[in-house]
Amino acid sequence: MEFVHELLYLSDDISRIVVKDYTEMLSQYLFQAYKTKSKVSCRIDMEDFILPIETAIPLGLVMSEFITNSLKYAFPDISCCREEPGKPCTITISLKREGNDYLLIIADNGIVLREMENVTTSNPTSLDLIRFIIEHQLQGNLEISTSEGTLYNIRFPESTLMRHDSNGQT
Secondary structure, three states: OHHHHHHHHOOOOOOEEEHHHHHHHHHHHHHHHOOOOOOEEEEEEEOOOEEEHHHHHHHHHHHHHHHHHHHHHHOOOHHHOOOOOOOOEEEEEEEEEEOOEEEEEEEEOOOOOHHHHOOOOOOOOHHHHHHHHHHHHOOOEEEEEOOOOEEEEEEEEOOHHHHOOOOOOO
């Protein structure tokens, strides 16, 4: 969480964040922090969306948690990738607009944890905290698929804050 805030404060305009740059710095930091094997790559596919800090902070926490989970658990051995042999194990992060919504997808092609296959709310976990952030701070929802690696699908609306610049213009 500290690093998420630190990245935001490095921005020229703390009230508005270019999400692609932010995502690249966050993923690079996490890959270094977890001493990721060179055969695990990160693919970022998003435009240069500018989001207000009120959206960027919770979004950064969500991305950090899901990227960390992939780095820690999805690739215990390079042979666990679900792609063709010789192709790199990959974490993919994409953000796109769909109408008035944003769709963030974080996916890996690694192994699936048994805990993720049967996600329940019976035991509080970090996933519960992330769901809370998505639902209450981003006003969005989370869907998880474990059919081919792990895929987190986060949909959240464009807020009124995102529709106007500092001069109140759309």
